[in-house]
Amino acid sequence: MDFSVLSDKNVKTLLVNFEKSDISYMANTLETAFLSYSVETESQYQPHRQGVTRSNGQTTLFMPATLSDGVSVKIVGVPPPQSSQTSLAPPLRGVLVVCDEQGKCLGVVNSEEFTAFRTSLGSILPYQYRKRTDHVVVFGAGKQALWHLRLALVLRGSDIQTVTIINRSPKRAQQLIDRLHEMDSQSGMKTTPDVKFSIVDAESSPTLSKFQDSTRSAIQRADVIFCTTPTKTPLFPAEWLINEQGRCKTRYISAIGSYNLDMAELDPNLLHAITTTDLGSYNPGQGSNEAGGVILVDSREACALEAGEIVQANLSTNRMLEVGELVNLQRTGDQKTKDALGSWLENGLVLYKSVGLGIMDLALGKALINLAREKNVGYRLDEF
Template structure:
């Protein structure tokens, strides 16, 4: 098998020329892998049971090296990256991008890819986030904390997916640094023909720093106006005052909040009050103030790692029952969209979300409680028929998670292996569809928080697609007999 070697320049070239169709192909591969990770049995290669734990080594020179192994039905991956610790000399000098390499092997252990990991890491994280971005009904304003590669790729993929509806992109950074200027230049430098074809030729970009006199007011305005908020910094303090989004006015608008910057227990980007609000189970009855629907959960990329490494999750004291993996959601049916114009709904939160008031129907139960009951019922009635055994279980936290079962096959919404005993009753099928529809509406319209710390599986899947694309385009160096 030939070995394809891709330098940082090779990967940047491939990604800069990425088309909408290419992105959809990449999304399809990652969506399938994440779904298999969260819901698959031990017979499936991407299943969480087959993913080794990553290891972190902290050195005396202010760096952290991560060893991230992964496995799938198609191969094996190993990424090694070194990151500068916030506050260290390297971080102060702006050297915060992960440095390292990704090695890809087939199932026999034969190497077929060796990739520089710098651009891959940012792109694959943004690609996973884009699975949620693609579901949002209204995407007009983006607010982004940070000015690095993660910030660039999260915005770039959002523009590639939803450029025709995005009117404003607001960056918020500590200083108007060279990196911040380069970030803006990166978007301005994209060919006008590409911007026009993707629909964002007239989109406005701006950057706000604390040095500006009206920073507090403008930050509040940017956050309140945002349909999607990206936070991409290794901060050790919350980036903004929680009341901006948790008080009555802040809760009127539904937002997707994607936090990917923190990766240690002492790091935190989002205020804990925001996560507490998102996971609160509201009582029955009518509220005087209308607000966007809360799902009662925080979405994460990997349950186990986020419980151990994500500062927002740890410091908020969230339990496994208050988390759901993105892989358990990505196969939900999208809400029907008749045309591109349907994406631009009214910004009125009262009109937009009155349809999603589940309280009268469900007796005050949150979406989390409704779906947990459903999946636990599936586990009780279907664990035998789906082949669930104690040997298929994972950690205690995994057993007590949203799935409510000892196997990933009876997961969150029963989207894994649907056994006949679970779905034989037509009324249960209707109830299942109803709950899935409610979750789809929440993902499209409601307040959704997604926390990611990254997974080696993402690198493996995205890396393999990059090698495929490179071979199709003749990019990189190929060694026939390695």
């Protein structure tokens, strides 16, 4: 069996040139992994991630995963905290090692770009069903923001009218826009020509009040909101979406940037409102006297342990629906359930929270290695 090595450049070459069919293949692969985790027995075989922090603040994360047809470990280095608050954090470096179920190594993948892609793809699974995606807002301007927008543009670019990037630095936001145009040039695709890009940034705003007003306007206009920042304070108050003006439309919201208990991209009051009042979310107990809906998660257990906004909202696990369970209901539920889910995903208020699972790395890493072999990208050894 061949052994493959995919460098960061190789991974970028593959991902930038992904067409709808490639994204569909990867999305189906990820759905199958989520299904095996939530509905089958795979959740019991997932080891917990481990972290080691040295005295200088340097942290190394070890993220193992197993499935019936493979094993993987992702190793990520997290640099010490920056001495200056104005300094940009360096990118997270790492590598994904992928083996078959017997431990024979299939390949290694540079995980810097790959991790941003796989996390963004998780957000895109529910997003792809949306009827209206005219106005997209993204918080952040890093790799996660890049891949959320790139995937959305490849899949739904003809439906997107505006993209608003909300970020502290206007320079980084403009670099993100330039990179999206560059991706079009590299791939030969035309995903951005009719999209109007705009930037809302704290540095250029004359006052904090002006920045907040511009952010509020963008949020309340948005059909889609991608949150991709490791912030410790909510990006916007729940009131903006649950007051009378905020309720004028429903939205798709994903939050993937906060992954520790001291982080929270979303106002816990928003989660509380979604799960206790009628804001347009899916209610598994429709017809009962129980009000409120659910939020969509990659893993109840992981989010309950690691997602700050969920813990702060004191959210019960029965108010979380795992993506794998959603996929199962779409495939095996009765017609009434399928219709209710379809209506919710297309037009309702859908909030997706993810902290990341190792099986996402394993399933998509194997799939990427297979695509690399088909497209003759990367380095291959006859044996290892």
